[in-house]
Amino acid sequence: xxxxxxxxxxxxxxxxxxxxxxxxxxxxxxxxxxxxxxxxxxxxxxxxxxxxxxxxxxxxxxxxxxxxxxxxxxxxxxxxxxxxxxxxxxxxxxxxxxxxxxxxxxxxxxxxxxxxxxxxxxxxxxxxxxxxxxxxxxxxxxxxxxxxxxxxxxxxxxxxxxxxxxxxxxxxxxxxxxxxxxxxxxxxxxxxxxxxxxxxxxxxxxxxxxxxxxxxxxxxxxxxxxxxxxxxxxxxxxxxxxxxxxx
Amino acid sequence: xxxxxxxxxxxxxxxxxxxxxxxxxxxxxxxxxxxxxxxxxxxxxxxxxxxxxxxxxxxxxxxxxxxxxxxxxxxxxxxxxxxxxxxxxxxxxxxxxxxxxxxxxxxxxxxxxxxxxxxxxxxxxxxxxxxxxxxxxxxxxxxxxxxxxxxxxxxxxxxxxxxxxxxxxxxxxxxxxxxxxxxxxxxxxxxxxxxxxxxxxxxxxxxxxxxxxxxxxxxxxxxxxxxxxxxxxxxxxxxxxxxxxxx
DNA sequence: TAGTAAACTCGAACACCGTGCGAGCGCCGA
DNA sequence: TCGGCGCTCGCACGGTGTTCGAGTTTACTA
Numbered sequence: 001x002x003x004x005x006x007x008x009x010x011x012x013x014x015x016x017x018x019x020x021x022x023x024x025x026x027x028x029x030x031x032x033x034x035x036x037x038x039x040x041x042x043x044x045x046x047x048x049x050x051x052x053x054x055x056x057x058x059x060x061x062x063x064x065x066x067x068x069x070x071x072x073x074x075x076x077x078x079x080x081x082x083x084x085x086x087x088x089x090x091x092x093x094x095x096x097x098x099x100x101x102x103x104x105x106x107x108x109x110x111x112x113x114x115x116x117x118x119x120x121x122x123x124x125x126x127x128x129x130x131x132x133x134x135x136x137x138x139x140x141x142x143x144x145x146x147x148x149x150x151x152x153x154x155x156x157x158x159x160x161x162x163x164x165x166x167x168x169x170x171x172x173x174x175x176x177x178x179x180x181x182x183x184x185x186x187x188x189x190x191x192x193x194x195x196x197x198x199x200x201x202x203x204x205x206x207x208x209x210x211x212x213x214x215x216x217x218x219x220x221x222x223x224x225x226x227x228x229x230x231x232x233x234x235x236x237x238x239x240x241x242x243x244x245x246x247x
Numbered sequence: 248x249x250x251x252x253x254x255x256x257x258x259x260x261x262x263x264x265x266x267x268x269x270x271x272x273x274x275x276x277x278x279x280x281x282x283x284x285x286x287x288x289x290x291x292x293x294x295x296x297x298x299x300x301x302x303x304x305x306x307x308x309x310x311x312x313x314x315x316x317x318x319x320x321x322x323x324x325x326x327x328x329x330x331x332x333x334x335x336x337x338x339x340x341x342x343x344x345x346x347x348x349x350x351x352x353x354x355x356x357x358x359x360x361x362x363x364x365x366x367x368x369x370x371x372x373x374x375x376x377x378x379x380x381x382x383x384x385x386x387x388x389x390x391x392x393x394x395x396x397x398x399x400x401x402x403x404x405x406x407x408x409x410x411x412x413x414x415x416x417x418x419x420x421x422x423x424x425x426x427x428x429x430x431x432x433x434x435x436x437x438x439x440x441x442x443x444x445x446x447x448x449x450x451x452x453x454x455x456x457x458x459x460x461x462x463x464x465x466x467x468x469x470x471x472x473x474x475x476x477x478x479x480x481x482x483x484x485x486x487x488x489x490x491x492x493x494x
Numbered sequence: 495t496a497g498t499a500a501a502c503t504c505g506a507a508c509a510c511c512g513t514g515c516g517a518g519c520g521c522c523g524a
Numbered sequence: 525t526c527g528g529c530g531c532t533c534g535c536a537c538g539g540t541g542t543t544c545g546a547g548t549t550t551a552c553t554a
Contacts, residue, residue, distance in 0.1 A: 135449050153469040164410040174370065203385045237479065
């Protein structure tokens with residue numbers, strides 16, 4: 001995390017006093033932390049620079065000394081939550097377990113902070129914490145036997161899936177009326193869905209047979225199912241020796 | 248962000264059309280089409296109700312007669328572009344080919360309209376055209392032998408992957424300086440990447456061996472690779488008869 | 495010790511945004 | 525001819541991100 005060669009230089013005790021100027025009352029870390037607080041409470045739209053300022057007990061534009069732009073703040077915020085993901089030790093388990101842990105960890109983070117789903121599309125996640133995650137993923141895949149471009153392909157496959165499913169899931173959750181459970185929401189939409197089902201034969205037939213389900217459990221199970229299928233696909237490619245396989 | 252007390256009654260899709268009256272100078276279709284034009288030209292941030300109005304040679308708020316809210320307009324716009332995706336005829340090809348065609352069609356649409364990547368996270372895509380696509384996907388999967396919940400899981404797996412990878416790719420493209428090619432951008436970032444590579448052994452080692460690559464081709468190949476792996480995973484699950492497979 | 499300059503805070507202002515409201519317009523059925 | 529409805533749109537409200545520059549506090553230098 002620290003980009004400092006000498007750890008002592010960063011220590012509270014040995015850090016030299018400021019060369020000039022007033023003591024800062026704010027800090028980048030504090031700003032990022034408070035922004036995340038605000039985002040968790042009120043979502044992406046709930047974060048404005050003015051609100052951030054007032055929650056920091058500071059002026060409306062004070063944060064601009066530490067952060068060039070709101071976009072930049074969001075980039076910092078994105079990387080900060082990427083740091084929450086627990087990465088497995090290299091070589092601690094077989095590669096499937098490790099890769100699945102990374103995928104589930106990323107998903108858990110997004111569910112904890114649903115607003116991040118809307119951030120992945122703005123700027124690529126390239127901060128140090130995102131890099132740490134990529135590094136671990138690459139390490140796991142190389143240990144599994146991948147080499148060359150397929151390392152990047154497989155890594156991107158896993159990340160893409162998590163981000164895509166979390167994006168869709170958080171869109172779905174956002175569309176729920178605040179007080180309602182997922183199942184109640186499905187109940188509310190049933191007339192519309194039934195109407196669609198009547199018009200589309202395949203979807204409709206499936207829906208008629210599977211309308212009684214727990215919408216929340218479905219998301220978790222679907223994600224776990226997807227990760228396993230996805231790892232199966234990668235594994236079988238490895239087992240075949242990296243060839244295209246049967247058309 | 249509109250309030251969503253009753254998602255069904257508020258839904259764009261269920262509201263009956265206006266009955267009769269004088270001839271309008273605007274129309275919902277025209278508004279949606281013009282909004283897409285604007286979005287293609289200037290991106291998500293480039294669309295404002297005022298700009299839309301003036302491009303329609305109308306007042307700044309005239310569109311509000313046809314559309315309750317900007318969010319609702321975006322919902323219409325999202326479904327409109329979902330209608331651009333060519334869906335395969337049912338039974339026209341084997342299921343892998345059909346599923347791959349759907350995935351590639353969805354991706355092609357997103358690359359044509361990069362701003363949609365930012366829309367999937369706002370509200371679920373539930374308009375008629377999105378439903379048409381889901382129906383076709385479900386049809387393909389049922390024909391392949393899926394039943395019950397795995398139909399939904401597999402469908403969501405395919406869609407999630409496309410949306411996730413397109414989200415990341417469009418974030419990447421947006422971060423490029425407007426005039427530059429992808430390769431030039433990689434060149435610009437090399438010092439930073441090298442720095443990261445020096446800190447992270449796995450990623451760094453891989454990077455040193457694979458730094459000479461075509462960034463654009465990488466995206467296409469990676470997507471194709473991912474789709475094949477993903478279909479492999481689903482296929483082998485079917486072949487095993489739908490059991491969990493070896494841990 | 496006085497002076498300078500850097501580090502930092504922050505209020506005012508600008509240009510924009512989404513949207514509610516209601517006055518006004520032209521067409522239609524009666 | 526007239527009332528009412530479908531439709532347009534200017535105005536205004538309360539936000540937004542960001543720039544600017546004046547003001548404050550501090551540490552170093554002369």
